[in-house]
Amino acid sequence: MDRLRELLEHDQVMETSANQGPAELEVFAFSIEDALKEAAKFWNTSLLNLEYEILERGKSGFLGFGRKPMKILVKKTKSLSLGVELLGGAGEAEVEFSANEDGSFHVIPRTHSLMVKVTPPKGQGKSVNFDVAKAILANKGITGYDENLLRKAVQNASGQWVKIGDRSPTPGDAKISFQISTDEMKAFMVVTRPEKGGGFPENDEVINLLKAKKVFYGVKEDAITQAFENELYNVPVIVAEGDYPEDGKDAQIHYHFKTDSDKAVVKVKEDGSVDFHDLDVVQSVVAGQILAVKEPAGKGKPGKTITGRVLPARDGKDVPLLPGNNNHLSPDGLQLISDINGQVVFKNGRINVEPVYEVRGDVGPSTGDVNFPGNVVVYGNVNDTFKVYAGGNVEIKGNVGKAHITAEGNLVVRQGIQGKDEAQIVCGGDLYAKFIERATIRAEGDIVVTEAILHSDVSSKKRVFCQGGRRSQIGGGRIRAFQEINAKFLGTEAYAETILEAGIDPDAEDKLMTLITQRDNIKKQLPDINKQVTNYSMLLASGPLPPDKEILYNELVAKQTELKTILQETEDQIAEIQKYIDGLAAEAKISASKTVYPGVKIKIKNAVLQVKSDFQFVTFSLGEGSQVKISPYEQAKGMEETLQKVMGSRRR
Template identity: 30%
Template sequence: MDDTGIKREPVIRISNDRMEAFIMLPTVEEEYHYTVDEVLEAVNRNGVIYGINCETISDMVEKRLMGREVLFAKGKPAVDGADGYFDFYFDSDLNHRPTVKSDGSVDYWSVHSVEVVKKGQTIANYCEPVAGEDGIDVLGRVIAAKKGKGLPPLVGRGFDKSVDGLTYTAAIDGKIERHKNRIIILPILEINGDVDVGTGNIDFVGDVVIHGSVKTGARIRAAKSITIDGVCEGCVLEAGNDLILRNGMIGMGKARIIVKGNLFAKFMEYTDVEVDGFVEADSAINCNVVSNDKVIFNGGHASIVGGKVYGCAGIEVQNLGNDAFIKTEVHVGVHKKIKIKIAELEKLVDQKQMLLNNINAGIKQIEQMMGSAADGMNLEEKKLALVRAKIEKTAELTEDKEELERLKGIVERSTGATVQVLEHVYPNVEVCINNSKLVTKEEFDKIEFKEKDKAVVMLSMK
């Protein structure tokens, strides 16, 4: 208060985040006035020391801006740093299933299970972290910025790293795979033309990609996946992973397909097929197909005509049989071969476990004798022979147990398996579910075959 009783103390308000400060000059009579020093003293008493705009304060005093708040100080916000990151220059999100087009047909060219890179190709760049910049509020307090964090370098094999550690390039031609910060480039066999008897059989430890066709009599074996762009004719194909036939197989009764992964095919004719995974195709004509998962024929007018098709986990097909009433057999559920194999393996596992127990008992007995026997050398040799036998039988037993678990998994997948016909099922189609069988005598639309009370029944899906 001055002598006249009029309050002349400037009012300072600081925002909750302390990043802005406002000043309000109380209204006074015309003969009274504020000075810049007087206002700055009030500012100082309120602790505002950073970001002060003296020009704004001078302007308020000179123009007598009273009775309203004016922003006069601003803090500097912290600028958070950015974490380091990798830019990858290859597709690591592969499409492992074909896409269905708007017309209902299936595009097998959309299946992309192998990403190939060339030697010297840049596969990744590392963008280093940004440190960030601390801020400060109007009271002069430091606002710590979030510091950018770095990433560990990529690990794996098949690539080189630049001296500065920022650029990664492929060291070989091959298939590239990424799992988090691990990159592996593996050899791949890529053939731009056709494969025939003249080319010779192919037996490769990695993935095989053939951009042409595979002719009659050729044999291709790959430890990983096989992708064939052209038509296959009367050949033998063995894949340790997936098999992709973008233009199908004309088997001519000579073709055989063995797949440890999944099978994708445009069509199959007169071909024997064994697949550990699922099967997706447009059609199968007079084929013998065994899948330890599901069999799906759902593109456009996809069909199974003639032959025998077994899908452990079920079969889904647009059309089953044809109007010529060709005998067509489909089976789902537990295949009798699997039941026989499980029984054989269970017996074998018991026998090997008993033998292993006897070996362990023999080793223990020899160890007890070695302390008191005079002929220690002879006992040591016997013990060594038993230890070798133990290692060998343990490995065999582990392998048999793993195979037994795999087969039991197939049995588990077969529970509740059905045959779904999304369009037409024709006469002379034999449907088997586990040990039950039904033969169609007439044509039906949209039918699901299920097992009920140890018999196959038909249920409408309309």
């Protein structure tokens, strides 16, 4: 024990605080009791304030020789502990053994039986010897056992407790006492050290003693056995424990969207600049999307004290999941599902899906880009560089700068589009605007403009109207329509080049031009490749090529084959699209209710007319022999109604 104190006070003491003393100690002792007592003495505290961990198991040796103490880590608990809890083999189960480990021999003399446990070796470890087992029993003053049963237990080394004899109680047996916590949730057993040859009570006896103390529930029989096996003397050990009541969990709503969507999240790029486009402000959903899931309230689980008294538990509180506009509850009432594409918002304590997303101002740094599956209304402008995408219609009450707008439905711009040669507008329906300047426009439906279309690239799969305004002029740029182009003035007084095409499919024509460019590029590459392949073929005819030349030759042949294949596919596609374009039967026309200026190029399908002098009140159409026919002005069918609709909506 002097050696133990020396280790505690010097090298083996792990200091954590100069003022309060170490928070944990590594102690060498031959029993856990001795280690805990020395640590309690060192800290001047109760055993109840300590917990431990066996770092290394000791060896009992043979007849007292070769004994090795255990290495135990003792810690001060932060809060007062009511005892040592042994569950699932505490004291042994936490010990980590090396790959090679000798077998072990354990003995517990009980009131009426003598029990031993022999564990097998691991790896190259040594088995327990029968003579060694006898010597250990003799050293403990244990006699009167059946040697045959002992021999069998040693041979089997089952790791289980085996009875090798009977015994009777003696005055030197260990004494046990119990402590019951005031809340009747724990029972502690304290065991005194037995005298030499003394034993421990049977588990049944301990259980009966607990019953006498009115402990009927939660008895830990394994903890009783381990307390005796691990020689936990004079240390409170938890041998019974009740169940605390568990209140039911309150119901919870798990939202499948951000509930703080009014707060824009500004992202910083790698170069340190701020990205004001991707603010993720709009919470968009689609029809059938789950908006929220309810986790039902849980039932409370009653507890029970060790004396058998039931402890009631509270059921969880319910939280209602209420449907709002354009959404519904699932049959089980646990899911909220959107009925439409739209924007999810909280309103009056409910989740609502709005079919229209409204921007109460400009689309700019404060909103970021807009991406919405339904309709979008912008009460201000769409500023330069920003984007708007809508799965439905888009209405912009202000102007559009050099922005990108995509509407799967109709697009209405109450003022105009000032594209600065960078605006990109795509519309799946009709497009209405006051004016268009220096922008690229693509629409599946009509394009209706009241004031002017200037220096823009505009394409419609139906009609392009520029009427109803003071000037209503199309000047500069390229305008294409499948059916008709109609304006007051075509071209400009400065004779700006203005290309007007009708009777064509803009998408097919764009695809055709792309394919023609691809074909021409291939035709430029092939002659040089063909020449190189021919030269190498001539060299190859006179003998093998050097390795590097052979590799290059093979690469050229592969490239030649690839280009020829692509060329043939491209020419086939060109022929197919050209056939489609030639077969278009639209009664296309281009009309001016006022003046057509020189500098205008009229193209009706394949017929072309370069305007060199003014025309007044005129309509151009396809005549005989692929010639442009010139006729008096013909007002477009339905144009008046369309203009009245646009002008009326503008006044609103």
